[in-house]
Amino acid sequence: MVSIIGHHLINKEEGYQILLYLDPQLIEVADEFDESFQNKEDLRQVVNSYVKNRLPDLKVTVIRVVLGSLVIASIPLLPGTEIKDLDSSQELNLKTEVKEVFENTPQEIEKDLLLVNKNNSLADNYTPLNLIVPEVPFIFKGFHEKKLMAAKAATALEELFAAAKANNIELYAVSGYRSYQRQEVIFKSQVEKHGLLQANQISARPGESEHQTGLAMDVTSPQVKFKLVQEFGVTKEGQWLKEHAAGFGFIIRYPEGKDAVTGYQYEPWHIRYVGQEIAQKIASQDLTLEEYLA
Structure with missing residues (x-):
């Protein structure tokens, strides 16, 4: 098929x-x-x-x-x-019979560097392999698909949370994997609340969400009442996350001041797994994933 x-x-x-x-x-x-x-x-x-x-x-x-x-x-x-x-x-x-078609051809679909944004979309039937629930604290009990992550990213998240706890940093997971169909519901809700123009800045269209890759997780803390808000970035938890995430293979995917590059507003809570070596390069050079792959 x-x-x-x-x-x-x-x-x-x-x-x-x-x-x-x-x-x-x-x-x-x-x-x-x-x-x-x-x-x-x-x-x-x-x-x-x-x-x-x-x-x-x-x-x-x-x-x-x-x-x-x-x-x-x-x-x-x-x-x-x-x-x-x-x-x-x-x-x-x-x-x-060609190996490269265009310059800056995106990475292969199953790689950690998979680029998903408004120009690089996943199909409605795309589901990452080996989804598991990381053993980290979530803000809700019981099972939900948004607890899932790709196995490699889930293991890295567990290590990140363990290091945070050892440093008296209290982090909680909020939302990982989202199916195409769930993103449809979320985006429609945002459009109804804010209108299409604003919704497109704060929420991804179905197929354009990094959460569908299983490589992303939204995190929060009690300091911001477990909400996903920009104020998280100035808390001790948010500052620790920004400083240490790369050591565990994660980047702050939508950093401050990069709206024009990523297409989305600043989200200090949204971390994305790309592997330690690449994450450290991106963080040290103050890049976005788009800029790194350009």
């Missing part, structure tokens, strides 16, 4: 170039994507359905389907073609 799990947009003067990422579990059948591939028609239908439903009204020059580091299909279009104009006459050119 052909499954697209995310996309990346590259904005060129003549129009957008779109990279569509296939489920990495298909990697073992990559060699079968040739001119005689029996699911060629299925692939074309999935591509058309995805871009029409998820990316309407874009001016597009080319769509490429990516599996790992291989572009296995492409649809070249006339400059300025709208997605809604696609139909069965658009033919797939299969198995293009």
Whole structure:
């Protein structure tokens, strides 16, 4: 079964170039994507359905389907073609033997450096592998999907919280993994409360939330009454977190003064796992994940 799990947009003067990422579990059948591939028609239908439903009204020059580091299909279009104009006459050119398609191509979909933002979106069926509940204090009891994290990130979070406790820093976890469907509900609620413009600054659209990766966790403390507020950044807990998170592989994903880069307001409570080496580089150079990957 052909499954697209995310996309990346590259904005060129003549129009957008779109990279569509296939489920990495298909990697073992990559060699079968040739001119005689029996699911060629299925692939074309999935591509058309995805871009029409998820990316309407874009001016597009080319769509490429990516599996790992291989572009296995492409649809070249006339400059300025709208997605809604696609139909069965658009033919797939299969198995293009290239390792790199564009400069600054985003990281592979299962990597710790997976970039998710307003230009790099995950599909509605994307679910990270090996989700577990980290053994850290949460602000609520009982099970909920938002207690989940990818196993590597969960282990790092446990180590971070243990170090905080040893330093008399009281941290609580609030929200980790969120499914695409749950983010739909959250974003709709924010739009109803604040209007679309403001909602887009404080909440991610479905598919554009880092929480869907399982690599992010929102944290808080009693000092701010367990709320997710910017005041957390000036508490002793918030200051400790900013200073020490990188040592455990986390970054403050939406730092102060970087709204124009990340697309979101300052969130001192939102930490994201990228691994210790990369986290320390990002923190020491005062970068965002976008700037580091540029």
